[in-house]
Amino acid sequence: DTAVSQTPKYLVTQMGNDKSIKCEQNLGHDTMYWYKQDSKKFLKIMFSYNNKELIINETVPNRFSPKSPDKAHLNLHINSLELGDSAVYFCASSRPGQINTEAFFGQGTRLTVV
């Protein structure tokens, strides 16, 4: 069983387009995250949601809009894609109501903007 699953795994699109990445977790976790990994493998948090509520927004351009329809899903919508948005985006989740616990990551979505 896949714990944190993202779709699609690969996404190639043209500049200016709008695209979405979906994430679902079946671990019963309350908290979900989006991380961005650039070409140098650097991992940086973008957003965190706890029980459908936004709690971290790390100065990400407002072209990026996360949406959490329920606590098992956290989707990422990106408007007006730019070349610099090309990266691997990881969804993650962690245990309910606790800090300092393991974060489980999805397999990643490799976004290429051409």
Added chain:
Amino acid sequence: GENVEQHPSTLSVQEGDSAVIKCTYSDSASNYFPWYKQELGKGPQLIIDIRSNVGEKKDQRIAVTLNKTAKHFSLHITETQPEDSAVYFCAADSTFTGGGNKLTFGTGTQLKVEL
């Protein structure tokens, strides 16, 4: 905010040798330090973690040490095997209200175990 530095960026060892990766952090309030392994084309996976009330933790061939005074922590892999080849990330969890983790990652270490 938290800043995590990681060294070395690449590490090549012979099979059976030990590998050591070191990290430093800046926020004295951080109290959780996980290590993740990322294989090619996959997401990061936790291999070991340590909390601030512990100085050392071991799990089979993997150990982590933490020095809170000096704000540094290290990953030690003994008897390395080819399947240990991957990118390793350290991270520090800076506290915030609202629940969950805010992990700040190091820049990663590409470990290559040669036969």
